[in-house]
Amino acid sequence: METTTTDTLIGITNLSKYFGTFQALKDVSLSVAPGERVVVCGPSGSGKSTLIRCINRLEKHEKGQIIVDGIELTDTRESLDKVRANVGMVFQQFNLFPHLTVLENLTLGPKRVFKISEKEARERALGYLERVRIADQADKYPRQLSGGQQQRVAIARSLCMEPRILLFDEPTSALDPEMINEVLDVMTELANSGITMICVTHEMGFARRVADKMVFMDQGEIVEISDAKSFFTAPKSDRCKDFLQKILSH
Amino acid sequence: MKRFLTLAPVAFLLSGCSNNWGWYVVDPTTTSGYNNLSFMISGAWNTILMSLTAILISVAVGLLVALPGLSEKRSVRNINRVYVEVVRAVPILVLILWVYYGLPQVTGITLNVFWAGVFALALSDSAFQAEIFRAGIQSINKGQYEAAHSVSLNYTDTMRFVILPQAIRRILPALGNQLVYMLKMSSLVSVIGMQELTRKANELVVSEYRPLEIYTILVLEYLVLILIVSSGVRWLERRMQTERD
Numbered sequence: 001m002e003t004t005t006t007d008t009l010i011g012i013t014n015l016s017k018y019f020g021t022f023q024a025l026k027d028v029s030l031s032v033a034p035g036e037r038v039v040v041c042g043p044s045g046s047g048k049s050t051l052i053r054c055i056n057r058l059e060k061h062e063k064g065q066i067i068v069d070g071i072e073l074t075d076t077r078e079s080l081d082k083v084r085a086n087v088g089m090v091f092q093q094f095n096l097f098p099h100l101t102v103l104e105n106l107t108l109g110p111k112r113v114f115k116i117s118e119k120e121a122r123e124r125a126l127g128y129l130e131r132v133r134i135a136d137q138a139d140k141y142p143r144q145l146s147g148g149q150q151q152r153v154a155i156a157r158s159l160c161m162e163p164r165i166l167l168f169d170e171p172t173s174a175l176d177p178e179m180i181n182e183v184l185d186v187m188t189e190l191a192n193s194g195i196t197m198i199c200v201t202h203e204m205g206f207a208r209r210v211a212d213k214m215v216f217m218d219q220g221e222i223v224e225i226s227d228a229k230s231f232f233t234a235p236k237s238d239r240c241k242d243f244l245q246k247i248l249s250h
Numbered sequence: 251m252k253r254f255l256t257l258a259p260v261a262f263l264l265s266g267c268s269n270n271w272g273w274y275v276v277d278p279t280t281t282s283g284y285n286n287l288s289f290m291i292s293g294a295w296n297t298i299l300m301s302l303t304a305i306l307i308s309v310a311v312g313l314l315v316a317l318p319g320l321s322e323k324r325s326v327r328n329i330n331r332v333y334v335e336v337v338r339a340v341p342i343l344v345l346i347l348w349v350y351y352g353l354p355q356v357t358g359i360t361l362n363v364f365w366a367g368v369f370a371l372a373l374s375d376s377a378f379q380a381e382i383f384r385a386g387i388q389s390i391n392k393g394q395y396e397a398a399h400s401v402s403l404n405y406t407d408t409m410r411f412v413i414l415p416q417a418i419r420r421i422l423p424a425l426g427n428q429l430v431y432m433l434k435m436s437s438l439v440s441v442i443g444m445q446e447l448t449r450k451a452n453e454l455v456v457s458e459y460r461p462l463e464i465y466t467i468l469v470l471e472y473l474v475l476i477l478i479v480s481s482g483v484r485w486l487e488r489r490m491q492t493e494r495d
Contacts, residue, residue, distance in 0.1 A: 084402045091397065091400075095393035095397035096397070097411075099415050099416050099419070108403070108411055108412075113401070113403065158400065
């Protein structure tokens, strides 16, 4: 059992997930150390998103175990609250709250969950907006911003909850090409700051730069786990070679 | 104010056949006409008060009934289904009569005419409000719940700060419709003796025997009231829309 060691922040063992009769995850095991940066890739429909959505309970798993910072994810309110507090998530479609300003998007969580004052929440929010280089847009509404800006706001919103783990679910897939880099730059900076990250992405350049660990998935299974260097230079499985060839050739 | 021009054809119709009309009953230049007119208009306050109270209650009850309708559990959803189907099946007039004459015998609680009317109107409308809220809430993207979940908001906060503010903007036109509907349905409470617009008109008809003129004024009273309400709702819609830009 790998879940007992102290240097495991996220321990996933023999995880299975079904949508009706379709098995989206098949006996998946993965452990992530504190501060580790994991990139998950694979063809669409391979279960990458489902895997990370299980980690903050956006999807319930049927079999296996997920332990986040010593707490097993179960149906109890207590377990859910503790795990959620440790895990932030950035979505493909940003999912900002359209009726709130950028600043209100950021302060809502801290004010309601940590019960901190308006002023304190505001200072914290501005701090993170500064960090994603968008503080000048604080009073605008999400729809007034470009896709890249919206995604950076979404990242700042997650950071405001000060999670230990940040999950990224294809954060650049909905962006126009010219906006991808501004988001990747922010993510690279975050990676260097020591936060634990799991990213589902097709951005292989980014993966090469920041990943400590590469996970390749296909048809609901983890096919390959290796360090970034050997993953790109010497993939072991044929499925992985095939995928890399397709994605790197263009 | 273009909307008030819709009154023009009505005025034209009235002026066209003066032979059959006895406008003296409501002629404000004569003392009796003035008294009759102000007697009729004095019912407006009760109509408005009753409709507003009823709509506030029915919105609150409707929301409470809508929430279980969104549950993943079938048994919880059924609470919503049963309420909506049963309440929606009872005609308002029947409900008014039952609440006023039947309820005291069943429960021992006697409601006065005003509250009996409000209760029946609100109960009846709440089934429709529940359906409106359910549709409005269901129209909000799943990603909004997921984002709220990921910043650790609990169910109440998710609804209060994320889902409902967006849903209410979307259902505002439907809520406006219900308010108009409520103003009209409040006329039915006249049958249990509520002194609102319709009741006042009926009483005046009995003493003056000019139903044509008096009921025509009654029509105009409702028309003006409802045109004011619907332009108010439109103003609110516009304001909420621009708030987001």
